[in-house]
Structure formats: C-alpha cells, structure tokens
Amino acid sequence: MDEMIETMLKLQAMGSFRNDDAVARQAVMNHTTAAHFADMGFIRDALEPSTVEAFALQGLAAATLAAQAAGYSTAARM
Numbered sequence: 001m002d003e004m005i006e007t008m009l010k011l012q013a014m015g016s017f018r019n020d021d022a023v024a025r026q027a028v029m030n031h032t033t034a035a036h037f038a039d040m041g042f043i044r045d046a047l048e049p050s051t052v053e054a055f056a057l058q059g060l061a062a063a064t065l066a067a068q069a070a071g072y073s074t075a076a077r078m
Helices: 002-047 051-077
Strands: none
Touching: none
16 A cells, blocks of 8 residues: 555656646746747847838839839830
C-alpha cells in the first residue's frame, strides 16, 4: 500500500513539473509576442508617411502622369 501511495505522489509531482514547464513556456511566448508587436510598431512609425508626406507623394505621382502619357502616346505611334 505504501508503494502505491508513493507512486501516486511521484506521478502527481511529475504532473506538477509538467504544468510549471507549460506555464513557463507560455510566459516566454507571451513575451515574444509583445516584443514582436513592439518591433512592428517601431517599423510602422518609421515607414508610415505623415499627412504632409502623403500629400507630397501624391503630388509627385500626379506630376509624372503627363510624362507617362506622352511616353505611352509615343510608343503607340511606333
């Protein structure tokens, strides 16, 4: 009977160790996810244009449309 109780206690201890390991792994994954989101925030802030920059980019794109149209027109005649 004592051997059975001892075996049950050992199994319960092993189960507790496994649970602790799973909790520790989850904490590491949560930290990694948070770090990933922080990295993505820095990248977004570095690459996302401000309103003024967006308007400037729109103006530059519109300025090239006439040259593109002339190029297409010339190419179509050849």
